[in-house]
Amino acid sequence: MVRIGYTMMTEQAGPRELVSHVVRAENAGFDFSVISDHSFPWLESQGHASYAWSVLGAAAQATSRIPLMTYVTCPTFRYHPAVVAQKAATMQILSQGRFRLGLGSGENLNEHIVGAGWPAAHVRLEMLEEAVGIIHSLFAGGYVSHHGAHFDVENARLWDLPDDPPPIGIAVSGDRSCEIAGRYGDLLIATEPKQELLTAFGAYGGAGKPRIGQVPVCYDPDRDAAVARAHDQFRWSLAGWKVNAELPGPAAFEQAAQHTRPDDVDAAVACGDDVDAFVAAVRPYAEAGFTEVALIQIGGEHQTPFLEWAETKLLPALRDL
Template sequence: MRIGYMLSSEEYPPQQLLEQARGAERAGFDALWISDHYHPWVDAQGQSPFVWSMLGALSQVCRLPVTTAVTCPTIRIHPAVIAQAAATTAVLHDGRFVLGIGSGEALNEHIFGDAWPAASVRLEMLEESVEVMRKLWKGEFVHHRGTHYTVEQARIYTLPEAPPPIYVSGFGPKAIDLAARIGDGYISTMPDAEMVRRFRDNGGGDKPCQGSFKAAYAETEEAGAQIAYEKWPNAGVPGELSQVLPSPRHFEQAAELVRPEMLKEAFVCGRDAEAHVEMIGRFAEAGFDEVYVANTGPHYEALFDLYAREVLPRVR
């Protein structure tokens, strides 16, 4: 299994994200995820650098493969622009780039005042956006008039040797089926064997499946849970709220119902290597090929040391 590290753009400024990328490579991680947000989930996270600037910078500081987890190519940025950004990023990373996409959250996509579509419409838009991007990656002039997008006499000139793979995030049955049908791989944040099985049985076959979990390194489990609660209380917000709430202050209001002990279920807290190994094992048993850990809080160098010494040697 490939073990990667997630760069949380919602929490760390650009310089620290680059520092973490270097640290992850030194520690022996195999790959990187990086989140794509316009806003953080809550103000306590406090950051949200532009992912395409970060991806260009990352290409100059490390050689690890990187996946966006995930970009929404439907509302805030037109898929024709995402196609150009992804092509340039793949060139900079010498082909070590995966475009991870999803149907998005109102938190990031509502900023121009567009209506937030129903889930079924967002999936339609996602499917058409993939069609547009793959047309453009052929290097020819594209004329596209679809249900949701128009592209007129557009051509991308700077292209990688091969088009970037597209991995699709999905949690509900319809989204998983779409990922299986149009994706080159699958992305999820839950070690759920049924989700992986549905993806593989409905057209995904042996395509790669990526998963992730969050950690809060600290001297004790309680201290880690407190860090998680202060920085990521939104991780305890249930159901579809993460897709429909429009701003960090609304997530903060919803998170008033979350208690620190609830974050122990969503995070691996503390410094127990066995807890990390166990969580990675849950993803492996569910059928994932790759799993990415995201640290929250200031102690990411200590997490890198823990993985280099005790976690990565064991899981390999």
């Protein structure tokens, strides 16, 4: 059975609302939760970008059962990997073992703010691999010094370590990232149901490890309203990550998506209140071999009706996958 998760989208709701949403998701019976870690929304119409790690700390105290996870944090530009290791270790303690650290090579949208430039994808992956190694070393305990191609660590130590370090997930989109995930990760993260990603992950050492996907949906009893909202806030997603990782801000996403029609979004995103359509959106991940799928409900002010509907209608149907 595929485990079904709930996404706290920091781009579309404020921090207090995000915490209340994940509390409701826990009560609705979602199996896990994830949170985006952004400094900008993709589009100005989304209107938010709170600090994910503060929200996670509050969520850890407001909930008692539901697992928490970054989806994903970039440990190479805005955050030094030694700082990410400290944050993750603290979250694992606060959540009493419910935290997983999802990592990725980042997006220009969020990482440009520190003025470090935006190198080519192969360099970003080199940085990610080195960063994950540093985080693993700090999770192991003791003092760590490291002088590598991209990062320096001088006599660092995590003074508050959980009994079990948080599992590390690596976001993948191609063979090189699958290699890093298979070698260093405890689980795979992907946003497309591509069987070849799972095959490569397994070949590089990830066989038998969890594989987590993510699916945007837009619940609304008024289907036309759902399509309009999905187009307004999520039309950027149709360009794909090879494009989206390079764009520097909401204005660029607006321009890139200017010719995306509501019908295009309707064809790509399950909209309305037809349970079968939502199940069909998740099914490709189950058939590809993903073990977990996190749902994104589009529209920050529309989370509560979605969660109520999911509890009574959607989750029972998804349990059959």
